[in-house]
Amino acid sequence: MTGKRKLPHEGQHVHRRDLRVFKGVEAWVFDLDNTLYPHDADLFSQIDEQIARYVQRVLDVTRDEAMAHQKALYHEFGTTLRGLMINHNIDPDDYLRFVHDIDYSRLNANPDLGRAIEALPGKKFIFTNGDRPHAERTAAALGISEHFEDIFDIVSADLVPKPDRATYDKFLGHTGISPARAAMFEDLPKNLSVPHHLGMCTTLIIPSGSREVFEETWDMEGEPYPHVDFVTEDLTGFLKAVLGAVS
Known part of the structure; x- marks a missing residue:
């Protein structure tokens, strides 16, 4: 594969596109579980x-x-x-x-993430296969609730989960956003295939310590993840790098 580079100051990120592709993004779409909080939060x-x-x-x-x-x-x-x-x-x-009857006390507030999301130009959405109450409790525990325009949950999707194309179409119809001016962040590669096809800029969030393994996989002949534009172990750090590139 050609064109993949590492950010010189952010070693945990790998990508095949220039971060300046985020210029002009007006809608920032985030999965919830294992995306807005780290996988090791358990x-x-x-x-x-x-x-x-x-x-x-x-x-x-x-x-x-x-x-x-x-x-x-x-x-x-x-x-x-x-x-x-x-x-x-x-x-x-x-x-x-x-x-979703679980203990949310394991989540710690993440003010750095909140500030990074707040600084992104445009509207921000949570798009989850979970339900709205779970998303609301999670966002509240992280201290980031006020930064999102809306939550599109599994009920809003008529109980049809990502990666079904119809669910993305419902999300776009509900929010009115343009895919060509949107970016999506997910922890499951399969859930980024449709967004990429629609024209969104796609970022995969992977567990801490797994970047090297994923990078080797990504380098395999045949490009198993052609729909993934960026990969990061650290969402907050990546968003800060994006802000630096688009400011």
Whole structure:
């Protein structure tokens, strides 16, 4: 692959495009879990545990069976929720309340991230496969709630999760943003494919300490992630670098 460079002062970032492509971006779209907070905050592991407990309770199976069933549904339908709705006719509201009944005290306020998001020119959105109450509690714990124009959650998407194209179309229709003037930040590569196709600038957030592994993968012949423009382990640091490039 050609064109990939590291920022000289930000070693945790890798990218194949110049940061100045963010000039003119008017809408900044952020996934929630493992994106706006670091993977090692271990919040999503609680949700994962709650999902397994829910599957175990609803299907009356062992814990191991529940975990296996949960993962199978996730891979087939995009979320365990959608799989349970289609295959087992569960109440989505009951599911969402149960799986997001977690301890948010593990999250620390991140004023540096808040200042970086606030400084971005234009509107900012949270776009999540979780529900709005979970997003609101998470953003409040991080101290960044006031910086977002709106939250587009799984309920707003009619319970159809990313990466389904229809969900992105609903998001764009709801917010009225132009993809060509938007940037999206995600922790799952598959969820950046449609945004890239639509013309958004895409950034993948990866767990701390994994940049080198990802960079080697990214260098593999065939470019397995052509829809990823930038990669970072540190969202706050990356946004500061973006601000420096567009100011």
